[in-house]
Amino acid sequence: MRALLRPAQYLALAAYILFLGFPLLWLISASVKSSGELNSLSVNLLPRQWHWDNYADALDRQGLVHSAGNSLVVALVSTALVILIALPASYVLARLKGRIRAAGVGWILTSQVFPVVLVILPLFLILRTLGLADSLAGLTLVHTTYTLPFALWMLQGYVTAIPVDLEEAGAMDGAGRWTVLRRIVFPLLAPGIVATAMFSFVSSWNEFFFALVLLQSPENYTLPITLNMFIGGEGKVALGPLAAGAVLAAIPSIVFFTILRRRLTSGLMAGAVKG
Amino acid sequence: MKSRRVVVAALAAAASLLFTACSSGSGDSGGGGPVTLKFQSLSDQPAAIAATNKIVDDWNKAHPDIKVEVVPAGWDGVYDKLVTQFNAGSAPDIIHYEAAGVAPFAKDGYLADLTPYLSEQKKADIPKGVLDSVTVDGKVIAYPTELQSYVVFANKALLAKAGVTVPSGDTMTWDQLRDIAKATTRDGAYGLGWGLSSPTAAMVALAPGFGGKYFEGTGTDAKISIGQGEMALPQLVDAMAHQDNSILPVTLTQSGAKALAPFYAGQTAMTIQGSFQAANIAKDAPAGFDWVVLPTLAGPAGPAQAANPQTLSVSKDSKHVKEAAQFIDFFTSTENLAALNQADTLIPATTSARQALTTKLGAQNGWKQILSSGQYLTSAPYLFVDKYAQWKDTVATPAYQKFLAKQLDAAGLSKALTDGWNSINR
Numbered sequence: 001m002r003a004l005l006r007p008a009q010y011l012a013l014a015a016y017i018l019f020l021g022f023p024l025l026w027l028i029s030a031s032v033k034s035s036g037e038l039n040s041l042s043v044n045l046l047p048r049q050w051h052w053d054n055y056a057d058a059l060d061r062q063g064l065v066h067s068a069g070n071s072l073v074v075a076l077v078s079t080a081l082v083i084l085i086a087l088p089a090s091y092v093l094a095r096l097k098g099r100i101r102a103a104g105v106g107w108i109l110t111s112q113v114f115p116v117v118l119v120i121l122p123l124f125l126i127l128r129t130l131g132l133a134d135s136l137a138g139l140t141l142v143h144t145t146y147t148l149p150f151a152l153w154m155l156q157g158y159v160t161a162i163p164v165d166l167e168e169a170g171a172m173d174g175a176g177r178w179t180v181l182r183r184i185v186f187p188l189l190a191p192g193i194v195a196t197a198m199f200s201f202v203s204s205w206n207e208f209f210f211a212l213v214l215l216q217s218p219e220n221y222t223l224p225i226t227l228n229m230f231i232g233g234e235g236k237v238a239l240g241p242l243a244a245g246a247v248l249a250a251i252p253s254i255v256f257f258t259i260l261r262r263r264l265t266s267g268l269m270a271g272a273v274k275g
Numbered sequence: 276m277k278s279r280r281v282v283v284a285a286l287a288a289a290a291s292l293l294f295t296a297c298s299s300g301s302g303d304s305g306g307g308g309p310v311t312l313k314f315q316s317l318s319d320q321p322a323a324i325a326a327t328n329k330i331v332d333d334w335n336k337a338h339p340d341i342k343v344e345v346v347p348a349g350w351d352g353v354y355d356k357l358v359t360q361f362n363a364g365s366a367p368d369i370i371h372y373e374a375a376g377v378a379p380f381a382k383d384g385y386l387a388d389l390t391p392y393l394s395e396q397k398k399a400d401i402p403k404g405v406l407d408s409v410t411v412d413g414k415v416i417a418y419p420t421e422l423q424s425y426v427v428f429a430n431k432a433l434l435a436k437a438g439v440t441v442p443s444g445d446t447m448t449w450d451q452l453r454d455i456a457k458a459t460t461r462d463g464a465y466g467l468g469w470g471l472s473s474p475t476a477a478m479v480a481l482a483p484g485f486g487g488k489y490f491e492g493t494g495t496d497a498k499i500s501i502g503q504g505e506m507a508l509p510q511l512v513d514a515m516a517h518q519d520n521s522i523l524p525v526t527l528t529q530s531g532a533k534a535l536a537p538f539y540a541g542q543t544a545m546t547i548q549g550s551f552q553a554a555n556i557a558k559d560a561p562a563g564f565d566w567v568v569l570p571t572l573a574g575p576a577g578p579a580q581a582a583n584p585q586t587l588s589v590s591k592d593s594k595h596v597k598e599a600a601q602f603i604d605f606f607t608s609t610e611n612l613a614a615l616n617q618a619d620t621l622i623p624a625t626t627s628a629r630q631a632l633t634t635k636l637g638a639q640n641g642w643k644q645i646l647s648s649g650q651y652l653t654s655a656p657y658l659f660v661d662k663y664a665q666w667k668d669t670v671a672t673p674a675y676q677k678f679l680a681k682q683l684d685a686a687g688l689s690k691a692l693t694d695g696w697n698s699i700n701r
Contacts, residue, residue, distance in 0.1 A: 036559040039532070041540045061321065117355070124363050133365070212352045213359045216367075228349040232319030236551065237532070 024250070030243035031055070038239045054240035055248070058230075063218065064245055067226040072252055074136055074222060075204040078143040082200040083193060085144075086151045091185070093152065094159035111149040116209050124213060134216040142214065143204040151196045158192025159185070194260045201256055223249050309339065310595050312602060313367035315346045317353060317585075322618035330611045334602055341598045343369070361385040366590040368599045374408045374417065375583045378658045381416035382494060387589040388414040392600035397607070400625040404653030408582045411659065417586035418603045419624035421616055423549045424580050424648040425481055427452060427569040428556060428641075433459050433544035445647060446573040449484075449511060452545070456521035459544035466521035468543030469512070470534035474675040475667045477547075479657050480581045481508055484574030493659040499666075499696040501689045507574065509678055510685055517681065527679050539564065550648065553641040554620035568641035571648040580648070581655030584624050622649035662699050670695030 034051040093104050132138030170180040208224040215221055230242040318327045331343050360366040380386055393415050409417040437459040456466025479489055487504030490497045516522040523543050526534040531548050538546040539560050571578045589599040612628035623629045629649050636642040657663045674691040677683040
């Protein structure tokens, strides 16, 4: 019975991975199907005929590559800003006791309550006053502000999980405050930082509504805005090129994840050794 | 999405009062020198984008002192974007949208009155019903450009197999459609496929053929009236679907585009679609698929359908309303509208452009009947009703869906539509 358990676990895992990956497989399949096949009753995963023109159409349309570049810049800079701000703030939040901490937590939770549509107009007017309404800098600022509370909440959970005893042991050994942070806390926190960075990057990369309203000039459009233009009025959708564009849009996220995944693993191991 | 719109609109109205001091008009300073106009275009198909850009290029070459810049935008989310732009005073000078979308903005005073710039010649060239659809409180607030109608596409082979002669003439009755659907429901195929997942748009657009208007009055004073004219079409669909069994059931829950797949596969002999689908059918139908557009459907009150044209309007905050109106007049010339509508497979909003396109393309598959259907497009009362969008999404669509699924009877549908409206419009 026990001998059967392990293969069954692997089988379940494989089925789960397939289940999770199926939308992506279907998207890739749709991106190489002809318009006729996409609009037929056939539900085959493999296309009858591979139709690579969708990629050429997607790349031809309305500056897809340029807008992907804009998205990348905004996502990377806002991720860096979020981590820079959230890292010290989350440490303070996790270690601090008393009313200030309660107020901080209250602020974080309250900031998550408001729907985007309620803040968009005041935000637009503030950014316009600052001369940042139709700019990538303004959008980066907005993404940073909007992602920060959740990132802070996420990261302070990781800090809380690090036993204070470790820091105290370091201090007992003669390490200063900065050394304790650098040699003990940050390595243990690495997986949390990586996870938070991933979250921030994906949030910014996929964000649509702020970009839709704040950006006016086509040269500033981000990828979701450009992809949105594949969907026309009267129910007209360029399905093939849209799927191809979506596949291309997923590549930077996958690359980013692949790079950070190693850090996530090494960070976990570092934590295990230190703990 | 729609409820979000309501929140945005409410918030925007309040915020506009707070932030009026921050606003400033779009466009350039308005001093001497060349004028630059921003034109937010929603053209989405590559051919239509090219046609739009060509018109703009032609204008810019002919008018070096009035430069037009195209700002491409997408249809999805454009309402929210315009709400913010209008309230922040940063709307583009020239706005591309649809009549149903711009009418509320006109009511709220965000659009310039274009009546003084509309020549008598141009006015005479726009069918009265279409002109009415862009007239708010007696003012023309947009120029109509492109239209769509609902038409019947038919599989000629399945009609022939059932011994049905393809109807000729300018119009055909709904009874004829029902008879053809019954006759072609055989050998596992259904007579009709109709994507009615969002049924309200089709019901209100086709109601004029049965004498249905749905609303009387405008703005918040509008009153709903659900009588025989409004109930005739849903009851006909119900009879075809559940008595004749001549409508492929699954299509009643699908979008129009989805209902094309069974049509291509020979599972349905006919399908009711927006006229623009002719281009997709020509492109996507299997090789050898022989199809035809049937004559325009006519009810007891005639072949009228409600028009919701795409439009070009001018922001009231624009510093160059006159120049923007001049550009729109140029954009809607016979030649330009014909080229744009050919690219988008839509029906030109002016009679002269429709005739030009008929002369050019009438012999090609479907174009003659599609363009002919354009002459029957008429004003849509729902365009000028403030709470229409909310009623459509929260009341009418679920009520029609329940009715088509036999969860509501005719009396229940009528009551749901009426009570829902009275509740929303209190």
